[in-house]
Amino acid sequence: MDAQQIKQFNHDLLDWFHTKGRQLPWRETNNPYYIWISEVMLQQTQVNTVIPYYNHFISRFPTPEALANAPEQEVLKCWEGLGYYSRARNLQHGVREMVENYDGRLPDNKGDLLSITGIGPYTAAALLSFAYDEPEPAIDGNLMRVLSRVFLIDDDISKQKTRKKFENLASDLIARTEPGAFNQALMDLGAMTCRPKKTDCLQCPVHAYCLAYDEGVQLEYPVKSGKVKLRSLNYAVLLIQDEQGRYLIEQRPEKGLLAGLWQFPMMSLDEYEEQSQRADYVRDRYGCAVAPVRKPFSYTHRFSHLIWRLTLLEGRGTTKKPLKTRQCWTAKDEFERYPFPVSHQKIIEWIKNNRQDHT
DNA sequence: AACGCGGGGTA
DNA sequence: TACCCAGCGTT
Numbered sequence: 001m002d003a004q005q006i007k008q009f010n011h012d013l014l015d016w017f018h019t020k021g022r023q024l025p026w027r028e029t030n031n032p033y034y035i036w037i038s039e040v041m042l043q044q045t046q047v048n049t050v051i052p053y054y055n056h057f058i059s060r061f062p063t064p065e066a067l068a069n070a071p072e073q074e075v076l077k078c079w080e081g082l083g084y085y086s087r088a089r090n091l092q093h094g095v096r097e098m099v100e101n102y103d104g105r106l107p108d109n110k111g112d113l114l115s116i117t118g119i120g121p122y123t124a125a126a127l128l129s130f131a132y133d134e135p136e137p138a139i140d141g142n143l144m145r146v147l148s149r150v151f152l153i154d155d156d157i158s159k160q161k162t163r164k165k166f167e168n169l170a171s172d173l174i175a176r177t178e179p180g181a182f183n184q185a186l187m188d189l190g191a192m193t194c195r196p197k198k199t200d201c202l203q204c205p206v207h208a209y210c211l212a213y214d215e216g217v218q219l220e221y222p223v224k225s226g227k228v229k230l231r232s233l234n235y236a237v238l239l240i241q242d243e244q245g246r247y248l249i250e251q252r253p254e255k256g257l258l259a260g261l262w263q264f265p266m267m268s269l270d271e272y273e274e275q276s277q278r279a280d281y282v283r284d285r286y287g288c289a290v291a292p293v294r295k296p297f298s299y300t301h302r303f304s305h306l307i308w309r310l311t312l313l314e315g316r317g318t319t320k321k322p323l324k325t326r327q328c329w330t331a332k333d334e335f336e337r338y339p340f341p342v343s344h345q346k347i348i349e350w351i352k353n354n355r356q357d358h359t
Numbered sequence: 360a361a362c363g364c365g366g367g368g369t370a
Numbered sequence: 371t372a373c374c375c376a377g378c379g380t381t
Contacts, residue, residue, distance in 0.1 A: 042376040049367060050376090083365025090378075120378045140376050160360065187376055196374055197370055257364070303365060304374095342366065 001173075001209070009209055010175040010182065016205030017185035022047070022192070025054055027184070032106040032131040033064050033095075039123045040091045044084060047191065053082050064104050068096045073339070076260055080339040085259060090118030108132045121163075126183065135179040137170030139163055142190025143183070147173075148222035149194060149212035157222045194218075232307040234269040236278070237347060239293065240286055240317040246329040247351075248286065248317055249338065262338040264347055269311070282315065290315035297350060301343035308343060312350070 001009065024047065026038035037057055041050045057078050061067035067075070072092060079088035094117040098106055106127065107113055113124040121139065128134035137143065144157045144166050151169065155162040175182040193200045199218045201207045212218045240248040249262050267281055282290050290313040298311040319329065330338070332355075335348050 039376065040378095044364090044375055044377060045366080046368060046375050081366070083367085084377090086364065086379075087377090118378070122377055126376065138376070141374080142376070183376090191376090195369090259364095305363070305365095 005209070006173055009173065009206060012205045012208075013185045013189070014175060014178060014181055017181055017188060020192075021185060021188045025051060030131065032127060034058055035130050036094075036106060036119075036123070036127060037091065039126050040087050040118060041082065043087060043123075045082065049082070053078070064095050064099050067092055068099045072260070076339045080261075081342060081345075085261065087118065089260070093117040094119060106131070108134075110136070129180040129183050133179060135171075135174050135176055137167060137174050137179075138183040138187075139166050139170065140187070142187045142194075143170060145196065145222050146186050146190050146194045149218050150206060150210045152211040152215070152217075152221070154221070154223045156225045158224050231305075232309060234309045235266045235311070236269055236290070236313045237263075237310050237344075238265040238267060238282065238286065238290055239312060239314040239347075239351070240265065240288060240290070241314075242317050242319045242329050244319075244329075244331075246331050247335075248323075249328060249330050249335075251326040258341045260339075261341050263340060263344045266310075286315065286317055287321040288315040288317045293354075295354070297354075299346065301346070310343065310347075312347065 024038075026035055029035065038050065038054050041054055041057070060078055061070060061075075070092070072089065075088050075092050076085060079085055082088075097116050098104060102112070107116075108128070108131075110124050110128060113119050113127060114121070119127070125136040125138040128136040129138060141157075144162075147153065147166055147169060148155075148157065153165070153169075155165055157163075157166075173182075189204065189206075193204050197219065201210070201213045201218060204210070204213075207213045210218075212221050238248075242248070248265060250265055251262050252258050252260060254260060265286065267278060269278070279289060282288065293312045293314050296311070298309065301308045301310065323329070332351060340348065
């Protein structure tokens with residue numbers, strides 16, 4: 001595209017955005033801290049899922065200082081169900097860095113932004129363009145999908161190198177007058193019209209420029225390689241109650257999958273294949289025996305990269321055996337005080353529906 | 360450069 | 371069912 005075509009492209013794109021673009025809570029503010037929160041929540045997460053979390057989060061932590069001073073568990077509680085929990089931890093770390101190193105204000109240059117925990121190339125560019133009107137293209141899945149179609153770019157978007165190519169292209173393209181609107185317009189286009197599996201090209205403000213539309217190959221783009229076969233893991237979930245009917249729960253390790261969240265004890269059935277090994281394991285750790293619940297209950301929980309197949313077992317523990325750190329006895333009506341992954345929220349539901357007899 | 364990291368929406 | 375989503379940190 002020459003300079004004149006770029007200008008026209010921007011005009012058509014921005015004109016559409018100003019009339020048809022989405023109205024979203026984080027577009028109502030200029031507060032870089034709020035915009036930052038929204039950007040972190042929106043990483044790999046769809047807009048409609050984020051909206052209620054965003055509203056609750058900024059009302060619970062209205063200032064950087066409020067978030068910086070909050071206990072991590074409370075931050076995780078506000079993130080419960082949103083997934084990718086390290087985002088919450090990194091966001092709080094990053095906000096603490098901002099409070100300590102930048103006088104509580106978000107820096108307005110790329111280098112400093114990238115040095116903050118949880119801010120990568122995309123989020124830095126988003127903040128610079130949305131909060132500070134800098135012409136930085138925010139390279140995300142939407143932008144790559146839209147531009148790969150418009151310009152018929154067949155590089156593999158799962159490769160790091162390809163990101164650089166889109167960055168160069170978008171840098172030439174981005175509207176100097178309204179860089180933030182340019183980025184948001186491509187996001188809205190990607191979400192509303194130029195979708196992955198179903199396009200709506202006749203509604204698209206730039207279909208006249210689109211090489212893929214011209215050739216009728218929109219759905220062939222973007223090119224993306226590498227699918228992974230997901231592993232399946234079998235676990236027993238142990239419902240261990242003390243003399244008062246309280247349940248034993250444990251906090252997961254600080255690193256790794258679902259870090260810092262709480263769960264009912266789990267025993268790998270792949271690791272301990274024999275019945276006697278399993279009995280020894282439970283006896284050693286929890287001082288009791290377990291058996292399948294009266295009406296057997298198993299279900300699968302699917303993550304993006306693995307599958308848990310969970311089976312409920314129950315047993316009677318005792319408060320006489322001292323608890324280890326990161327364990328506690330919890331009454332049925334106190335589960336809500338702890339962040340649980342969705343896979344274990346299902347178990348809480350099961351308990352509430354199937355065990356109204358004890359507490 | 361490759362991998363780990365959640366949960367929900369969509370076709 | 372099989373992707374896909376306003377990515378980032380670690381290795």
